[in-house]
Amino acid sequence: MRILVVGAGATGGYFGALLARAGRDVTFLVRPARAEALRERGLRIVGRDEEWVLTPRLVTADVLDGPYDLVLLSVKSTGLDGAIEDIAPAVGPDTVVVPLLNGLAHMDALNARLGTASVLGGVAKVVTTLDDSGDIRRLAPLAHLTLGEQDGTDTARAARIRAVLEEAGIASPVPAHAVTAMWHKWVFITTLGAVTSLMRGTVGDVYDAPGGPGLGPAVLDEAAAVAAAAGHPVPAAERAATLAVVSVPGSPMVPSLYRDLAAGRPTEVEHLFGDLTERARSLGVATPLLDLATLHLRVHQRRVTAGTTSGRDRPRPTSPPTGSDRLRPAPTGSDRTVGAGARRRALARAPAWTFAAVHGSSPETVAGTRPARDHGAMNVHTSLPLGLDWATAPAAWSLSDGVLTVTAAPRTDLFTDPLGGAARRDAAVALTTPPEGDWQFSARLRVGFRSAWDAGALVVRSDDAHWAKLNFEQAPDGTPCVFSVVTRGRSDDAVGSPVTGEALWLRISRIGEGFAFHVSDDGGLWRLVRQFALTGPRPLRIGVEVQSPVGEGCRVDFDDIRLTPTSLPHLIDGR
Template sequence: MMHTVIIGVGGVGGFFGGKIAHSGQKVTLVARGKHLEAIQSNGLQVKSIDGDFKVHPYRATQSIDEVEKADLILICTKSWQVTEAATLIKPLLHKDTVVLPLQNGADNAAKVASILPKTQVIGGLCKIYSKIEEPGVISHFGFRPELIFGELDKQITPRIQKVKEVFDKAGFTNTISKDIHVAIWSKFMFIATVSGLGALTRATIGEMYENTYTREMLRQTATEIYRVAIAKNVAVPNTIVEQIMHMISQQPYNATASTQRDIIQGRPSELENFNGFIVTEGKRLGIETPINSFTYSCLQPMEAKARNLSDSK
């Protein structure tokens, strides 16, 4: 039986890891704090619009030393924690272990592949609105959950089919992408577009789309990201900005992005990996990114303050 290890048991890791464990597969959850204690005592509870369930995984621990070698590792931390997570899991790898980072952002697979053997890393993303409701409890409150993944060289390999078997047995929608880079950048464009402006305006996705001025800022943000993607030779279609705007229009009116919520609540966020990444790559590639630069510059002082407070705890 495949052994799946989940690094980070928040909204994403808790839901998908919980589903895999609930299907009778061998799953180890690596978590910490009161959340871990609750899982160890009472199991992992998932409240879902697709049906609630509770599961006791094979193991839940904070210590990597207690984790057996893994066949599949899902890294479900925040994007700024990816490098640390990749270093942490080195002892869990055997020669055929597959590592799948599932963060929002465009360069997570590259970060993991800079630390672990590139041949063992695949790319992926997920579509879900979920969060930790309280210790030991995951709330899935929006989107039909979907996981999209694929080989970085775009091949359909036997091992990618094995990963699909794990997800199929778990019973959630999953798709092998023919070009995972395009899929990752498409989601990144959506999430980076709504997150920064949402944090800046304190408005919901519906409110931003409804307002003429902020809707145009959303469009310009996405257009800048598109230009950076093209410069990086990612084969995103030339209709992608319109697709993203349509996707934004279809979101629940009161929806907000997790990064937006983090910034508003004074927590460290993925700002650097979203708008900050586009600003940095834009400068490197000679592409102007005025809206992303404005958004990033306005939010950066709050981000620095949140990180200083977090580091001092």
């Protein structure tokens, strides 16, 4: 398969690098300045204790030949028209184009120029950014690209592309409907963007003001009404997940749109808001708040174009804290505990996880921000109990009265198929580094089961190929059970005993070079689930995970969270 990646930023560059490293025939179409930088330094992937460099195959528009089998289009909407003309020589009768932009206007432009049969849609998630050196900095292991035909059918060509992505370590599940997924992402982006941009403040600034709590739901109602009228209604679980993001007291969250607005830079107002409100009018849907947000951003855009914005004119962005300003629960003694009576802020002011979507390449911050230089990645880093950080962010989370509540996004999992080897790594995961030597990591879990395989878990991880988790999970027959998974390249999957109570304590113990899983109904009497070894690089990371592999999302409450440096003297009864 001959692959052309248009752009070599945080999103397209990262996906292209993974494909090239897997031995695929990948060429990057870049501007001359970017080509010169890549020839000097190579395409570098850094961060998360790794660094690797590729010597990429580069081409500029003036010498592009074709056709290619697959084109990944990763540009801003402002560069779309030029990019479409640039890639035209690369598109033949069998070429498939997968764009990585927000909104849907680009789909109309691509369909008109290249033909509907050449263009797929979908949703991608990465946690990367382009740093000051032009390197792609990897902030979490997530690499996820869902794609499908615009008419919702599942075709052989889409399956072939998914197989290529999976072989390169890019998770690519089959979507229920790719265009519907794009609409739902668009609803989320415009809701968050309108709330923060209209009020010139963070989510918390808006929510905490008198009358503020009603704005997010009102904007979401308008955006969701447009999607429903277009034939893509937003499910209740996704609406709830969006509300959980835009209705958080004290949240420092702002999207990239707000950061561009605050810095006096151009925004993608027409692509995101102008197109949505125009569709609303054609569908007969009233959107007064979205219309107001569109006007507000258009005024800003005109001033930017005219060069009349100044520091005095710009809204003051909320800067993320650094150093001692970051809020982290401080451990006391040898037992770091978040007990049921502990009171800590739900959201810290550190940068938060973000994701880019196919038809969603602008970074949308889920809980906090860090300025990013590339439009294709989201930067996330949240302050959580025990020094946990989001490796893969959830749809929503909060911390109140010592209870960490995490909601997984729909159809997310952490599993590597033992038969086919395909990896899923899009479940919500937060990790921290345990102490040296033996330790015990435990928590009580309450899971809001809705679908088969919904679960909350504790996880221990060496790398993507070596990890294990202990789950409180719903079996296909609806019975809550204990499940455990140990992954050594591929995952096993072991079913334990049914659980009759509403809550269950889980515990991971390190015993020398080995590990043990235990569960308890009361936090006092423990029973062994399994003992195992886990090879792979060190240091280890441990944490929590929430998944909903086939469902519409899953909410889990974690409390009595403990990480204690201690040895386990009795393996069987866990004493």
